[in-house]
Amino acid sequence: MKGIQLFLTVVVIASCWAALNPTSRQQQEIEEHFLPLHLSKIDPLSARALMSNDFESGFIDPWYDASPSNVHWVVEDFAAPNEANNPAPTPSFGTKYLRATRNANLNSGLLILRTLKFTALPADQISISFWIRSKYTGQNTLDLVLDNGGTESTLYSWSSYSTSVNFEWRKSVPVPIPVDAATDVTLIFYAYCGGNPEDAIAIDDIVFESSNVPATTPVSDDCQDFLQGNTSVPCWNLEGKCYCFSTITTENWGETEKFCKDGGMNLLSIETQEENQLIYNHWLANPEAINKRTYWTSGRYCPETEWLWIWSYESDGRNCQQQSQFNYINWAENEPT
Known part of the structure; x- marks a missing residue:
């Protein structure tokens, strides 16, 4: 009986990882099914300028939820949490953030948050604020993945912060986007949120910037302000x-x-x-x-x-x-x- 249980566990895990590496055809189907119409009209260069989001507007553009299960990314207001028995910590700025939102039965599931395709440049980097909590240490996961031409690679994982005693927002280190030239790519957050009352995942303050932007102080001896x-x-x-x-x-x-x-x-x-x-x-x-x-x-x-x-x-x-x-x-x- 134990052997059968082990076999079923391995099958489930293998299925989840297969979902993290879609083929080009699967990628097209994902975009056709999940990508909002208004985002499909934005070209990669314009999308680049929209990458940062603190969710205070209530919108997640140019990111979009592509979660296949009963758990979805939803903008939540700190004053009105979707799970009253497991509210998020007080945000460092504003009141809104993006949270893994489960149904009334607290069913577990895989979450996927994607950007539309955007133009990345050398020295680009991304950072986030995040909160991840779980009943069992390491149970819930949050990974940032780069899709470059249909090939996915993990850039960073915050899953180690998933503990039952995590009651605070944390600021991530800047994560470099590994491209050598202007390249059209997609960023994806893959996450798993369990079905326990203590389980939670949230993202806030996405900042996308270049690490080598020159100083831009508009005041100088030989350059007028306007x-x-x-x-x-x-x-x-x-x-x-x-x-x-x-x-x-x-x-x-x-x-x-x-x-x-x-x-x-x-x-x-x-x-x-x-x-x-x-x-x-x-x-x-x-x-x-x-x-x-x-x-x-x-x-x-x-x-x-x-x-x-x-x-x-x-x-x-x-x-x-x-x-x-x-x-x-x-x-x-x-x-x-």
């Missing part, structure tokens, strides 16, 4: 150069160039990959101050020679061929048109 005093155009000194980011939407390239020149500046000329990355990292690190995705640059094509692209800051009457041509390009797909 271009021409316009608070819609904040400026920063990045590695000794002054960059101003307009949050005003303009349809006319000429008017935009004139505005910059009237302020003693020029439209941006991106001349190296390092400069491109510097500006991009800064844009990602300041979503509230820089709330646009598209900008005019000083690039234009020479009307005298088809598809010869130059930087307009040298437009001083000289022949196009005598001006600075692009020595660095990073065109989007099917561009230029």
Whole structure:
């Protein structure tokens, strides 16, 4: 009889681990079944800027619940816990967090929290606040997994904190995202919550950031806080150069160039990959101050020679061929048109 019980246990565990490594077809089926329609319209680069979430809004975007069982990830308010006999500890900030929520019978089950596909860059990292408790030490689990091209790898596990005496939120160490270049990936939290009254798992304060974002203090001796005093155009000194980011939407390239020149500046000329990355990292690190995705640059094509692209800051009457041509390009797909 004991042999039969052992056999059944092994089968169950093997089935659970098989579910953690879906094939490409299974991955597509997961997204078709669980991914909300409004998230499916977000491109990977835009999704990157949305990765952090403290759940105070009551929404979990761009994360989504893909749990296959009776246990699901639900935003809970500390003032109104779903399990009154096992309330969460007081959050360090705000009142809302994401919790493994069971049915009235407290049935156990596997939980899956996924992001839609997003663009990860070298030096990216993620950290969370978490609370995990279980009647039996180590029974409940919480793991962070990276899906890169259909191959899953575990980045970190917090399962060792699962004890009956854990009554506090903990802050995780930053977990690096292991990519060597810009790569479209998915992050997944796999968790298991048992059926005992003491069992609980919760996540809060997801912070996604780059570990090498440069200092972005907008005050310096040679860089004004705002271009021409316009608070819609904040400026920063990045590695000794002054960059101003307009949050005003303009349809006319000429008017935009004139505005910059009237302020003693020029439209941006991106001349190296390092400069491109510097500006991009800064844009990602300041979503509230820089709330646009598209900008005019000083690039234009020479009307005298088809598809010869130059930087307009040298437009001083000289022949196009005598001006600075692009020595660095990073065109989007099917561009230029």
